[in-house]
Amino acid sequence: MQKEIIITEDGSHTIFLPEQQITYHSTHGSVQESNHVFIQSGLEHIASNAKTPIHLFEMGLGTGLNAFLTAKWAEKNQIAIEYTAVELYPLSKEELAALNYAGMLGDEQHYFNNIHAAEWGVSNTISPFFQLLKQQTSLLEYVPEKTFDLIYFDAFAPLIQPELWTTEVFIKLYNVLNPGGVLTTYCSKSDVRRSMVAAGFTVEKIPGPPHKREMVRAVKK
Numbered sequence: 001m002q003k004e005i006i007i008t009e010d011g012s013h014t015i016f017l018p019e020q021q022i023t024y025h026s027t028h029g030s031v032q033e034s035n036h037v038f039i040q041s042g043l044e045h046i047a048s049n050a051k052t053p054i055h056l057f058e059m060g061l062g063t064g065l066n067a068f069l070t071a072k073w074a075e076k077n078q079i080a081i082e083y084t085a086v087e088l089y090p091l092s093k094e095e096l097a098a099l100n101y102a103g104m105l106g107d108e109q110h111y112f113n114n115i116h117a118a119e120w121g122v123s124n125t126i127s128p129f130f131q132l133l134k135q136q137t138s139l140l141e142y143v144p145e146k147t148f149d150l151i152y153f154d155a156f157a158p159l160i161q162p163e164l165w166t167t168e169v170f171i172k173l174y175n176v177l178n179p180g181g182v183l184t185t186y187c188s189k190s191d192v193r194r195s196m197v198a199a200g201f202t203v204e205k206i207p208g209p210p211h212k213r214e215m216v217r218a219v220k221k
């Protein structure tokens with residue numbers, strides 16, 4: 001599949017798929033979006049009440065930006081995180097090497113490199129506070145082996161991948177969350193929220209990153 005690296009408005013890269021006309025992140029800022037939707041609205045939201053280690057699941061590892069920001073957060077706050085991510089179409093070494101996240105965000109290039117060098121299917125120690133398990137599988141086939149406190153739901157938009165935004169998928173994710181667990185996503189479409197509610201979630205619309213009015217935080221009460 002053809003891919004292009006483009007620069008978003010905050011200076012950080014994202015990947016553009018010309019055939020489908022989609023990007024991996026908001027063109028208004030990849031790092032800005034990831035920080036807002038996943039780190040601030042998810043991780044920081046649950047961190048004060050969470051037991052450690054925090055068990056975190058990501059739908060769609062992609063560029064590893066969310067994992068990288070989470071690893072940096074874990075080190076900075078000295079809070080242990082066990083991160084599991086599924087990815088059906090891993091990016092190539094060359095594509096990953098061309099991304100500017102680590103260069104842009106300071107000197108933690110080794111975290112970024114270690115996240116991508118990590119072996120698939122086994123748990124890897126990326127840093128004293130960040131453990132990573134990458135699974136090369138579809139979310140639809142994935143059989144969870146544990147439960148989670150937080151889910152970063154970072155699939156391509158429902159128009160592109162409607163099969164990932166169904167009540168059935170949200171039931172699966174609801175079932176792998178611990179009580180009080182949270183799922184965050186950038187998408188706040190009403191039919192997506194309806195599917196989440198049908199799955200059992202309590203759904204909150206909260207302010208989105210710049211240029212996006214709303215996003216969703218869904219809670220398992």
Ligand SMILES: C[S@@+](CC[C@H](N)C(=O)[O-])C[C@H]1O[C@@H](n2cnc3c(N)ncnc32)[C@H](O)[C@@H]1O
Pocket residue numbers: 023024025059060061062063064065066086087088089090137138139140154155156157161164
């Ligand atoms: C919107 S991108 C986000 C990627 C990533 N979170 C990032 O920050 O780069 C969606 C990701 O989901 C992956 N993906 C698509 N379908 C999938 C599936 N059925 N199961 C697991 N991953 C999938 C894509 O390859 C892509 O990496």
